[in-house]
Amino acid sequence: xxxxxxxxxxxxxxxITHSMxxxxxxEALRxxxxxxxxxxxxxxxxxxxQGSKAAPWVSNICSNHTSSRLLRWLAGELQYCDxxxxxxxxxxxESLRPDFPGLQNLIPVAQANVHRALCGSSAYGLQSSYSAAxxxxxxxxxxxxxxxxxxxxSSCTLPGASYEGHYTAPFYMAQINHVDGTCRxxxxxxxxxxxxxxxxxxxxxxxxxxxxxx
Numbered sequence: 001x002x003x004x005x006x007x008x009x010x011x012x013x014x015x016i017t018h019s020m021x022x023x024x025x026x027e028a029l030r031x032x033x034x035x036x037x038x039x040x041x042x043x044x045x046x047x048x049x050q051g052s053k054a055a056p057w058v059s060n061i062c063s064n065h066t067s068s069r070l071l072r073w074l075a076g077e078l079q080y081c082d083x084x085x086x087x088x089x090x091x092x093x094e095s096l097r098p099d100f101p102g103l104q105n106l107i108p109v110a111q112a113n114v115h116r117a118l119c120g121s122s123a124y125g126l127q128s129s130y131s132a133a134x135x136x137x138x139x140x141x142x143x144x145x146x147x148x149x150x151x152x153x154s155s156c157t158l159p160g161a162s163y164e165g166h167y168t169a170p171f172y173m174a175q176i177n178h179v180d181g182t183c184r185x186x187x188x189x190x191x192x193x194x195x196x197x198x199x200x201x202x203x204x205x206x207x208x209x210x211x212x213x214x
Contacts, residue, residue: 011037013210016201018182019150021214022047023095026106029113041115043204045197046148046181049107050155051098054141055089063087071140074133078179098155111158116170116204118181118197119156119163120148125177126188126195134177150178165194172200 015036017025022044028034036042048055061071062081075081082090094100123138124131125148134149143152153173157163163173175194179185183198205211 008032008034009037010034010040010212013040013212014043014205015040015212015214016043016045016205017047017214018045019048019178020092020096022049022110023103023106025214026109026113027102030105030109036113041204042113043201044110044114044117044158045201046118046120046151046156046178047110048096048151048155049103049110049158051100051103052096052151052155053098053143054137054150055093055096055098057137057141058089058093059087060140062089066140068136068140070133070136074130074137077130077133107159111160114158114161116172117156117158117161117163118172118174118200119153120151120176120178120181121146121153121173122175123147123149123177125149125175125180126185128179128185128188130177130179130185134179148176148178148181167193167196167200168203172197174200 015025029036058075058080060066061075066072080089080093082088123135125134138147138149146153161171163169163171165173174197176197181197183201187196187198
């Protein structure tokens, strides 16, 4: 019979990727599983382009090598631990280790295709039930720099891009944590230009024909 090849081009779509979703989508583009047409836009949120120091440390929570109730609560809320493999993180988190092979291959893909990006520089972030837990995680991991609790600033920022602390900037450095970037808690109580992730995101997706979250 005749061979039928599926059209894998993404057209007229805003693709929004958060955290590990950035790595998954970048690898799909790199392998040619799909491609972005110039009518589409890729919005990257809190990407761990160089991995996360938290990835190897989280196993301490899953294996009960921490007495912190806050961190155990966080692991449950964000589903770090694999219930089928007691004491271990989900295997997907292995790809977030800073020494994971292939991470460096994804950065050029992102540089060529990311239209706008958001990074967080405060583990506490917007006031929410996640604030204290992510700040506690950052203190345990000891990033040695600003982070959103899960991803350091240096890992999130793309080389060559200029990040600014205002929500109108294409590349936005916000005073938010890793959960805040999902707009799970909105824009918070204090409406400051460097603390408006949802305002930034809404300006990006307005008039979009279709929106896909990864």
